[in-house]
Amino acid sequence: MRTTFHKLFWLWQLPKEEAWINEMAEHGYGLVSAGRVTYEFEDIEDGKYKYKALFFKGSFTSEKIREFLKFMEEMDVHNTGHVSYPGHTVIYLRYDSSVEDFDIYSDLDSKIEYERTLVSYLLFATIVTFSHGYLT
Amino acid sequence: MPQQALTEAVFYIMLSLLKPLHGYGIIQNVAELSKGRVRLAPGTLYGALNTLTDKGWIDALPENPESRKKEYVITTAGRAILAEEIDRLSELVENGRKLLEDS
Numbered sequence: 001m002r003t004t005f006h007k008l009f010w011l012w013q014l015p016k017e018e019a020w021i022n023e024m025a026e027h028g029y030g031l032v033s034a035g036r037v038t039y040e041f042e043d044i045e046d047g048k049y050k051y052k053a054l055f056f057k058g059s060f061t062s063e064k065i066r067e068f069l070k071f072m073e074e075m076d077v078h079n080t081g082h083v084s085y086p087g088h089t090v091i092y093l094r095y096d097s098s099v100e101d102f103d104i105y106s107d108l109d110s111k112i113e114y115e116r117t118l119v120s121y122l123l124f125a126t127i128v129t130f131s132h133g134y135l136t
Numbered sequence: 137m138p139q140q141a142l143t144e145a146v147f148y149i150m151l152s153l154l155k156p157l158h159g160y161g162i163i164q165n166v167a168e169l170s171k172g173r174v175r176l177a178p179g180t181l182y183g184a185l186n187t188l189t190d191k192g193w194i195d196a197l198p199e200n201p202e203s204r205k206k207e208y209v210i211t212t213a214g215r216a217i218l219a220e221e222i223d224r225l226s227e228l229v230e231n232g233r234k235l236l237e238d239s
Contacts, residue, residue: 068182071178071182072178073204074158074159074160074204074205074206075159075178076160077178101175103179104177104178104179104180105179105180105183106176106177106180107143107145
């Protein structure tokens with residue numbers, strides 16, 4: 001059975017959003033698709049899967065994202081949904097919870113680079129939003 | 137100019153690619169070689185494979201229609217880098233052992 005929930009998370013709340021999706025999975029709801037405020041779940045065995053919510057600059061159809069997701073598929077990490085925004089995309093990945101200590105990045109440099117890209121983008125988006133509000 | 141030291145992960149990835157291997161195979165091989173000490177996450181491996189391909193140290197093999205998994209292999213330039221790094225590491229080990237024994 002599929003169930004839809006409505007919830008709003010801002011981009012800076014990505015870790016909170018990921019934690020909520022994983023909490024839903026612990027209670028037998030596996031994410032199958034996502035919209036800006038809509039999350040669709042299917043019934044799964046409690047805690048069967050875990051999820052990662054990742055930020056990417058650019059469009060979902062970009063070569064960079066497609067290649068990344070293709071590689072993740074090879075690793076048994078599946079794309080269960082994405083939400084496109086102007087300038088960025090949030091991608092939801094699902095993996096089997098039996099895989100211990102799973103993370104997308106294992107080295108510090110990649111983790112720092114990911115966080116740096118996200119923070120720079122948030123700063124840029126904030127400045128653009130406020131400038132637009134100030135000028136109009 | 138001498139080549140910058142390779143990270144442990146890159147060293148093991150290149151060593152794994154002395155024979156053609158796909159991503160999951162590399163992760164398993166690196167874990168086996170390092171007795172489980174070096175565990176590569178998929179995003180880290182993906183980034184490393186792209187960087188090494190851009191540098192010309194490894195190559196992606198033409199895709200096999202029977203397998204959805206992309207394979208990679210080390211290039212001649214990559215072998216030279218690997219050999220240079222092994223020499224550097226040997227020097228470190230040799231000097232380290234010698235000075236430790238003499239102290």
